[in-house]
Amino acid sequence: MGGWTGKILRVDLTRRSVKVEPLNIAWARDFIGGRGLGARYLFAEMDPRVDALSPDNKLIFATGPLTGTNASCGARYMVVTKGALTGAITTSNSGGHWGPELKFAGYDMVIVEGKAPEPMYLWIYDDEVEIRSARHLWGRTTWETEDLIREESGVPDAVVASIGPAGERLVRFACIINDRHRAAGRSGVGAVMGSKNLKAIAVRGTRGVALAEPKAFLEATWTAKARMAKNPVTGSGFAKFGTLATMDPINEVGALPTFNHQQGQFEGVQQIGAGALKKSGRLLTNKACFACTIACGRVTKVTGGGVERYTIYTSRKNWRMAAEGPEYENAWSLGADCGIADQDAILMANYLCNELGMDPISMGVTVAAAMELYEKGVLTEEQCGIALRFGSGGALLKMVEDTGWRRGIGAELAEGAMRLTARFGHPELFMGVKGQEFPAYDPRGLQGMGLGYATSNRGACHLRAFTAGAEVFGKMDRTATDGKAELTKKLQDTGAGSYDASGLCSFVDSAIGPKDVVPMLAAATGLPYTVEEILKIGERIHNLERLFNLRAGFTAKDDTLPRRMLAEPTPSGPSAGMVNRLAEMLPRYYEIRGWDADGRPTPAKLADLGLA
Amino acid sequence: MAHRMLRIVPEKCTGCMQCELACSFVQTGAFQPSRSVIRVHLFDEQASYAPYTCFQCREAWCMTACPVNAIAVNLATGAKVVLEQTCVGCALCTIACPFGTMFYNPDTKKAFKCNLCEGDPACARACPTAAIVYEAAAPDWMTPWADKVHSRYLEAVSSSS
Numbered sequence A: 001m002g003g004w005t006g007k008i009l010r011v012d013l014t015r016r017s018v019k020v021e022p023l024n025i026a027w028a029r030d031f032i033g034g035r036g037l038g039a040r041y042l043f044a045e046m047d048p049r050v051d052a053l054s055p056d057n058k059l060i061f062a063t064g065p066l067t068g069t070n071a072s073c074g075a076r077y078m079v080v081t082k083g084a085l086t087g088a089i090t091t092s093n094s095g096g097h098w099g100p101e102l103k104f105a106g107y108d109m110v111i112v113e114g115k116a117p118e119p120m121y122l123w124i125y126d127d128e129v130e131i132r133s134a135r136h137l138w139g140r141t142t143w144e145t146e147d148l149i150r151e152e153s154g155v156p157d158a159v160v161a162s163i164g165p166a167g168e169r170l171v172r173f174a175c176i177i178n179d180r181h182r183a184a185g186r187s188g189v190g191a192v193m194g195s196k197n198l199k200a201i202a203v204r205g206t207r208g209v210a211l212a213e214p215k216a217f218l219e220a221t222w223t224a225k226a227r228m229a230k231n232p233v234t235g236s237g238f239a240k241f242g243t244l245a246t247m248d249p250i251n252e253v254g255a256l257p258t259f260n261h262q263q264g265q266f267e268g269v270q271q272i273g274a275g276a277l278k279k280s281g282r283l284l285t286n287k288a289c290f291a292c293t294i295a296c297g298r299v300t301k302v303t304g305g306g307v308e309r310y311t312i313y314t315s316r317k318n319w320r321m322a323a324e325g326p327e328y329e330n331a332w333s334l335g336a337d338c339g340i341a342d343q344d345a346i347l348m349a350n351y352l353c354n355e356l357g358m359d360p361i362s363m364g365v366t367v368a369a370a371m372e373l374y375e376k377g378v379l380t381e382e383q384c385g386i387a388l389r390f391g392s393g394g395a396l397l398k399m400v401e402d403t404g405w406r407r408g409i410g411a412e413l414a415e416g417a418m419r420l421t422a423r424f425g426h427p428e429l430f431m432g433v434k435g436q437e438f439p440a441y442d443p444r445g446l447q448g449m450g451l452g453y454a455t456s457n458r459g460a461c462h463l464r465a466f467t468a469g470a471e472v473f474g475k476m477d478r479t480a481t482d483g484k485a486e487l488t489k490k491l492q493d494t495g496a497g498s499y500d501a502s503g504l505c506s507f508v509d510s511a512i513g514p515k516d517v518v519p520m521l522a523a524a525t526g527l528p529y530t531v532e533e534i535l536k537i538g539e540r541i542h543n544l545e546r547l548f549n550l551r552a553g554f555t556a557k558d559d560t561l562p563r564r565m566l567a568e569p570t571p572s573g574p575s576a577g578m579v580n581r582l583a584e585m586l587p588r589y590y591e592i593r594g595w596d597a598d599g600r601p602t603p604a605k606l607a608d609l610g611l612a
Numbered sequence B: 001m002a003h004r005m006l007r008i009v010p011e012k013c014t015g016c017m018q019c020e021l022a023c024s025f026v027q028t029g030a031f032q033p034s035r036s037v038i039r040v041h042l043f044d045e046q047a048s049y050a051p052y053t054c055f056q057c058r059e060a061w062c063m064t065a066c067p068v069n070a071i072a073v074n075l076a077t078g079a080k081v082v083l084e085q086t087c088v089g090c091a092l093c094t095i096a097c098p099f100g101t102m103f104y105n106p107d108t109k110k111a112f113k114c115n116l117c118e119g120d121p122a123c124a125r126a127c128p129t130a131a132i133v134y135e136a137a138a139p140d141w142m143t144p145w146a147d148k149v150h151s152r153y154l155e156a157v158s159s160s161s
């Protein structure tokens, strides 16, 4: 057998012990890896009702059988845990080099349990696994932490995944950063790591990832790579413009959320889109994650005088160096949603989020909510230490920095937009689902995205059912609700089974699908996977996550959208007058999922999926 | 003696490691970058990425250093190759190489290096951006001199074998 290494690491921080266990191969076959396998272990080992920030929560780092191979975009690992932001199961994905390095060290997963009595980090060099003191790293940024661990260990090739000051301070949307700019970003997985007093996991691996049928595997990866090279998105579009290429078309249909989702178009879009980043000279080059043949990463530099204009106290030495970002999501959340058209402010806020270890989507949307509270006179300049106006780059940067260090009003923003708006008496200003802030697509102008957000198991997310692909770039009517339930289910199952579980990046899906992934998985593992089986595995994963959430206390009532999306029509632009008609789609969605009217999987469905 | 060589175009490199993966697969039959003889360096703060591997120096220090003549020239490709049977694993070549492109395998206890894959380098094939091209090198000021040394050497080996 190949693909999997067949071993997992179990780390008990309370007892300060480390164990190597054999991988449960039956589960691996039925859930593949990554998101699926991580969820299987979490579901089996943990009561979903535990407090996400208590030592009872487990934090799982899971790779897939294609992680560390030459399959294009086989770079990914998933962080699976109960999210600090949502209280739901989360599966937060990251690229870079960390996942492959863990495989090279000889492990498919790391399961972290308990809580260390004081700051610790985990050191893995092949068979050498140690829990080391991280006292001297506490309070350091993620970038400093990576450098310090490499220096003190004398292993320059060690790859580090760490939390920053935000994770240490339990900012609810803190993330885990590896390779400086790659993030397991969403749902507060960094806060869970911080609650365990675990600063970092550093890995160096010198072994190989073997394959069951090497020759067939190379053929399969080459076929998929050739297809990706020919596709306009994966072959050239994303390399040239990055995901930022999405901003203009989404703005054109009036679905670019602006001013905390009050509007669907942003005036400043010309100043912050893909073209502008290139023209202004801030874009230096593009960069790939491990094994990626797309290379969508944006390598950028602050060049517009931002360093002089804005006051930042964190790691100032870095402001002159190249760094990465922004992706479309960050340029939107830190830009359009806050009404900010200054690229330097967006870049600096993006770098700061990476250094402090915070999800820029949730950060931007939370700042936007705070700005609306300020607009309404609920928050004052005195409270915030600055005029928290929409459009103010200075205000954005101050909020980001204050949130990461939990200073002043930042301590309130650190709780995320749902808790922030509730605390100040305006819960209707929270733009998100299940506690997690929306990404960059207004569901009023894109009906399918609304259903995807409402039913995503980790709260609002664009990566679980990207219906915008069909609604903006494909042939589906974005304003209709017909067929959106079917599309959402199909995308959810396809994504879970073929990319999220196997170790691939979901961005491959413009060019390749399950029929390309199957030969790779089959040749890697030696198991005769089929397309039907992969889709069924995807469905199984989605249902298992759903069961976790039901046990954690979620109900059908949580499969909803904020009132603004359901009842306040988009005021102007091509989506003017529209709201999201979730009620037309949700019952149909439950029905084709084989769930009852309360959104619970029926016993027959569970039996069919082997989850009974 | 116009052998082709691996030309590196750093501006095109995205740091994707496909070259290391392909190389390690040739060496081991698995994906194991620690056994790749081409190594990619990511200079993140300078926004620059580049692979490097053996230049197949015309006057090769590894050959000069080897006490048992375990490094030979492949006459077809010009590659300097390690003769596994002869290599005694003393690792002198890894010290002699000024570019760090001679490696030591602790499992086999032998030296190993780039052999240009017998004239079809896997790294160049795998690179998605053509940042590695296998082609005739453009002559520079050192070339005529190095060619002379090189052909003298080749004559010596071919007449002795």
Ligand code: SF4
Pocket (backbone or CB within 6 Å): B012, B013, B014, B015, B016, B017, B018, B019, B020, B040, B050, B051, B126, B127, B128, B129, B130, B131, B132
């Ligand atoms: S394969 Fe090409 S682009 Fe990728 S790291 Fe190697 S040289 Fe760079």
